[in-house]
Amino acid sequence: MDKMKKVYFQLKNKIKLYIQINWIKTIYINFKMLSFYQAKKLPIVIFGKCAFKNLDGKIFLEGKAYFGRIVIGQRYQLFIKEKGISEFQIIGELTFKGRMQFGTDCQFYVAKNAVCIFGDMSSMGNSSTLICTQKITFGKFCRAGAEAYFADSNFHSMKNTITGEVYPKSFEIELGNYNFIGTRVTILGKTKTPDYCTIASCTLINKDFYQLGRNILLGGIPAKLVKEQIVRDWEGERASLEKYLKIL
Numbered sequence: 001m002d003k004m005k006k007v008y009f010q011l012k013n014k015i016k017l018y019i020q021i022n023w024i025k026t027i028y029i030n031f032k033m034l035s036f037y038q039a040k041k042l043p044i045v046i047f048g049k050c051a052f053k054n055l056d057g058k059i060f061l062e063g064k065a066y067f068g069r070i071v072i073g074q075r076y077q078l079f080i081k082e083k084g085i086s087e088f089q090i091i092g093e094l095t096f097k098g099r100m101q102f103g104t105d106c107q108f109y110v111a112k113n114a115v116c117i118f119g120d121m122s123s124m125g126n127s128s129t130l131i132c133t134q135k136i137t138f139g140k141f142c143r144a145g146a147e148a149y150f151a152d153s154n155f156h157s158m159k160n161t162i163t164g165e166v167y168p169k170s171f172e173i174e175l176g177n178y179n180f181i182g183t184r185v186t187i188l189g190k191t192k193t194p195d196y197c198t199i200a201s202c203t204l205i206n207k208d209f210y211q212l213g214r215n216i217l218l219g220g221i222p223a224k225l226v227k228e229q230i231v232r233d234w235e236g237e238r239a240s241l242e243k244y245l246k247i248l
Contacts, residue, residue: 139177
């Protein structure tokens with residue numbers, strides 16, 4: 001009886017999940033951006049409302065394509081109500097090296113000639129924004145909380161009023177493996193973090209912290225070293241993270 005009950009609830013949850021998928025947008029983005037062999041497996045799955053303003057770029061999937069490998073609008077966080085403002089513009093190159101989660105209401109832009117790379121098990125939480133005009137790289141298990149903001153450009157050129165020198169406005173962002181990025185963190189150009197780095201909520205980071213080494217906590221405006229020899233319990237949470245990345 002217990003076994004039948006378990007099967008019933010699994011089936012019920014699966015049907016409920018499949019109803020929430022935006023099948024029209026899911027089919028569209030897969031066959032628009034991927035090869036037919038990859039697209040037919042529907043590795044990119046869209047939940048809820050999502051606007052595609054420009055898909056003139058390219059998406060590359062490294063490794064095997066399978067259903068639900070990349071999920072956009074997944075309701076995996078505490079609050080699941082969405083505003084319906086997700087918007088994706090992919091004009092440059094977007095590479096997924098493994099599985100990836102975008103929460104609800106994400107805004108995402110990769111400019112022409114720009115490159116954005118996501119490592120396996122990376123994520124952007126609800127209401128996050130990413131603007132890539134040059135290059136942004138997420139390592140594997142680089143996971144960001146809600147309302148995080150990533151931008152590798154200042155958008156407007158600044159110049160020296162004496163010499164007339166115009167300063168560069170775009171700089172690369174490189175985030176290490178197993179980075180834990182808190183809520184409402186702002187990450188700007190020139191940012192480079194080591195593996196196993198934690199960034200506290202409401203932090204602004206815009207410089208290279210790679211030389212500080214692993215297992216560090218950064219925080220503040222602007223960011224500074226807060227604590228050493230501290231890290232998120234990735235191994236302890238691995239099973240639950242794997243569970244939330246599954247939609248089958």
